Amino acid sequence: MTAPPLQFELPEHMAAKKIISRLGNKIDFQIVSEQYAIKTFYDSLDWRLYSADILCELNQSKTASYISLIDRNSGECLALENLKEVPRFSSQFKNGSLKTLLDSLLGIRALLPLCQLPHQVYQINILNQDQKTIVRIRLEEYEGLDGRISLQPLKGYEKEFDRVSMLFEKSFELTPTTCSILNNALKLQGRRAKDYNSKLAIKLDPELRADKASKVIYRALLKAIKTNEAGTIADIDTEFLHDFRVAVRRTRAGLSQIKHVFPDSVVAQHAGFFSWLGQITGATRDLDVYLLNYKQYITALPDSLHDDIAPLYAFLKQKKKQEQTELANHLKSQKYIKRLLEWEQYLKEALPEKGCSNAANLTIKELADQRLWKVYKRLIKEAEEITEDSKAESLHALRKTCKKLRYLMEFFQSLYPDDEIKTLIKALKGFQDVLGNIQDVDVQATSLKKFSEEMMVNKVQSNTFLAMGVLVQNLETMRCAARKDFAKQFSLFNQEENRTIFKSLFAPQVDIKKP
Amino acid sequence: MKIIALYNIKGGVGKTATAVNLAYLAAQSGYRTLVWDLDPQGASSYYFRVKPKVKGGSKELIAGERELDNLIKATDFENLDLLPADFSFRNLDLVLDARKKPTQRLKKLLQPLSDSYDFIFLDCPPNISLLSEAIFESSDVLLSPIIPTTLSLRTLEQLKKFIKESKLKDLQLIPFFSMADRRKNMHKEIMETLSEKHPDMLQTAIPYASDIERMGLERMPLGGYTNKSRSTEAYQALWQEILDIIKLL
Structure with a gap:
């Protein structure tokens, strides 16, 4: 029912507040919430989820805490569940699509936190003349990492979505990205995705002594x-x-x-x-x-x-x-x-x-x-x-x-x-x-x-x-x-x-x- | 997927308010939910701030020239979508009549949506016609709001007779009291006698309340602007009763 969101990475100098104030001149919108939140990415040591092009993230704020599985390429949410703490094994999840997916990918491997990203999150609705929401926006401002803005299309409002995304591309000079914030966070830790695999992959020069x-x-x-x-x-x-x-x-x-x-x-x-x-x-x-x-x-x-x-x-x-x-x-x-x-x-x-x-x-x-x-x-x-x-x-x-x-x-x-x-x-x-x-x-x-x-x-x-x-x-x-x-x-x-x-x-x- | 039609021969009995509020509750608890506004007046479309306009109108819709999925609009609420009304729906009867097996038509149109939704609420126009028959054929539950008046008793009995004569074995009729005003003695008396005569009547009655009337001003389901009131609790209780029955179907 939900189409994948369109994501933009914000340039270093562009603060959330600045975006919001500039948005005010161009389009009718409503700030639904502004709150402090923590995003934690999870995977097994051997990156079984990432290798299957899936990201697992826990989003925690004062009002909500949920875990979601996201298609790494399209950004599409594959499964979501309200949850305060992430169990170690897939068998400990409640029955449902999230558990089924995790079971098939993780097997006997434990889910481990990869990195924790505190951020300020703004939920914004773009409205039409009837004050009906036509696009949902999630603006995330991280500490030490460039911010992210994601536009969530709504069914039946595709033309409106195209207009809003054009506005971001043209007025704010942003280009869509498919690269997850996880990759940026890993880089900051001096790590990279899939840096461990239990299979040996040693490259040898045949001429080496x-x-x-x-x-x-x-x-x-x-x-x-x-x-x-x-x-x-x-x-x-x-x-x-x-x-x-x-x-x-x-x-x-x-x-x-x-x-x-x-x-x-x-x-x-x-x-x-x-x-x-x-x-x-x-x-x-x-x-x-x-x-x-x-x-x-x-x-x-x-x-x-x-x-x-x-x-x-x-x-x-x-x-x-x-x-x-x-x-x-x-x-x-x-x-x-x-x-x-x-x-x-x-x-x-x-x-x-x-x-x-x-x-x-x-x-x-x-x-x-x-x-x-x-x-x-x-x-x-x-x-x-x-x-x-x-x-x-x-x-x-x-x-x-x-x-x-x-x-x-x-x-x-x-x-x-x-x-x-x-x-x-x-x-x-x-x-x-x-x-x-x-x-x-x-x-x-x-x-x-x-x-x-x-x-x-x-x-x-x-x-x-x-x-x-x-x-x-x-x-x-x-x-x-x-x-x-x-x-x-x-x-x-x-x-x-x-x-x-x-x-x-x-x-x-x-x-x-x-x- | 379960299809719940909000239906009564009479108008102004709280069909739209019930469809919108129950759909909201279903969506809130995680069920993928759709409201189809079949009433040319477009009241539920209005409540969701969606323009009552369908490309191609009733003719192309019934002919199956446009997939229903392409006409659906997301509402402002998670898991809750709307198929808006169109003024041309006033001719739905005529359009249906021109087709072969008219009463099977809606069922066929709704079939492709079965993987996308857990519940579809049909907000029906008030009358008894070919369209009503098509609705009866396609629905699992006929949820009928009854205002506690003497005339309502007749309407409910008419409806039961019609369902029996039409041999609609798979259709579960669930009547409940709507717009009940406990200050009116007549309402109280009728509710007591009707409940005895019709034990299938749900326990929960939806009150006649100003906060429900405000939906027209707020243009959203009750839960969108009221956290807790007698009305929200009544809808919650009603939805729970309905879910319990649906689980047995």
């Missing part, structure tokens, strides 16, 4: 660790810890897989730290996974057991709280701060004129080719050795090799043709999923057994254990299905087309000898 390029990679990973650190400590949403752990794991994989570019003593000094970080964050992440999967557990159970499983949820919640406190203490400890600082310092230091080894002196492209080809061949060898009777350990080892190859491909993605490397990463991801499923359900079943022992001490009723037994059984069924799927998924990954791309991208070029 391998040790120098490695530092570029580690610096990007360190940035991800630091970006997610505070949210992990505060437990804002489960993705902070997840991304934190991924960055840690990638760093570990780098240190073991981008071999010999740094002196062994350096690697030994820091690898231990990242391995420790992996350990202290593991338990909390496992519990996050159980809690995230809890709904699925319930659905997999017969209705009659739904109430019986509830104590498991309470137990998981309680355990997560304990583990989280411990994890937060670790990340606030002197040890953590000191070791991370040492790593950061090392990455900042200039490298010697000559690299510490042959590998360090190669170009990054040469080293990437070598490492990727070697790990790929090892992966194929390990996978081909898997039979129906293979033990869980062999599958686990294969999964680890897959991860190493995946991380290396992601580090070095910019060195290869985009389409081809993406095809390979996608294929590998599919294969990793089946290996992940096998191991995840295995770990979950073992944990459930361990939890049940702990819960017994808390005198939980026997029906709960019965329900948990059914869950373990369900997990076993899922494991069998995933295990059966292995051969099919491997042959998909190992198909001729992928093998050719792997070979053409990474295999050493054979010199054709001249006759």
Whole structure:
């Protein structure tokens, strides 16, 4: 019913009062209200709303407080709800179009305030001869940012709207803008939109010396660790810890897989730290996974057991709280701060004129080719050795090799043709999923057994254990299905087309000898 | 989308005031609301300060040559739009009569608006004609203001008989007392006897009040210039009663 507004950015020298007084000579209008208000923009850490071209803003004044979702390009209001405080998760909103839209975009990510903009807002109605409103105007005067004026067209008064907007363009020499005030505010903070993404996007110069390029990679990973650190400590949403752990794991994989570019003593000094970080964050992440999967557990159970499983949820919640406190203490400890600082310092230091080894002196492209080809061949060898009777350990080892190859491909993605490397990463991801499923359900079943022992001490009723037994059984069924799927998924990954791309991208070029 | 027609064979019973004030209340609570001023006198258009003019007049409108959506005007109130009247609406009967299936015509015209509005209020002219039949066919609710006089009893019974004979099964008739003056003994007595005879009559009566009459001077719904009065409370209560019935439809 409402058409999008037309927005103008006011030049620095043009105060709201000046506009209003000049408007008085040209057109009949009425000031409906003038009040102090605060506009706060919200998004997830990884900009899920902004990436979908949506802005989420909370507007608060003495008389009203509402949250709205706005199309970033057209300015159209997509959903609006009166609300005093913004809940952290979309699931906590009232049912309605706003919740539906947020649910689909945010998923499990929390809404966080991006910036808060205090301003003076004037609501003005432009009137016709009958004193009927034909255009609504919102004039916003910010502290430290240029003001904004937005003209809201009203249905059935399009011609009048054109006349009023022409007046602003001609008399006040304003040009319409589609750029949100958010972008200006971010600039003032020294930030820019979409400045964090959990996907790695490292641009490497293929000719760069391998040790120098490695530092570029580690610096990007360190940035991800630091970006997610505070949210992990505060437990804002489960993705902070997840991304934190991924960055840690990638760093570990780098240190073991981008071999010999740094002196062994350096690697030994820091690898231990990242391995420790992996350990202290593991338990909390496992519990996050159980809690995230809890709904699925319930659905997999017969209705009659739904109430019986509830104590498991309470137990998981309680355990997560304990583990989280411990994890937060670790990340606030002197040890953590000191070791991370040492790593950061090392990455900042200039490298010697000559690299510490042959590998360090190669170009990054040469080293990437070598490492990727070697790990790929090892992966194929390990996978081909898997039979129906293979033990869980062999599958686990294969999964680890897959991860190493995946991380290396992601580090070095910019060195290869985009389409081809993406095809390979996608294929590998599919294969990793089946290996992940096998191991995840295995770990979950073992944990459930361990939890049940702990819960017994808390005198939980026997029906709960019965329900948990059914869950373990369900997990076993899922494991069998995933295990059966292995051969099919491997042959998909190992198909001729992928093998050719792997070979053409990474295999050493054979010199054709001249006759 | 629910269509509520404000209808009575008699004029001057408070149809327009009710349409405008209930539509205002619906819009205030977030429902996307439209008022269609079907009365050539254009009283509801006047209350919303919108010119009573429709491009192409009744002929092009009924012929479907112009989409209703393009004729709609925003009012000064959030969520509340108006389809204005036109003097040519005095001929709506004749125009309808010239068409095939005249009584289905309004329903067909309103259909495309079903995604845009939650409520459409039809402010109908006072008479019983082909247009009234077309209104009955298209509406979910026939909201009929009744002034507590002896003649009104006859009118209400006539209307009930007509609805029954026309087999309008999907139409819910909701009568209520309008312009009730509690100082007049006759009003009081009739309201008591009529309520007994017609238990479908709503509990809330809209009073005869000067603040409602002032709508003509203020040119806006009551809620636009009065915060709280006996009249605003009566409209609130009436709207709540109607919503409760609509929820059951």
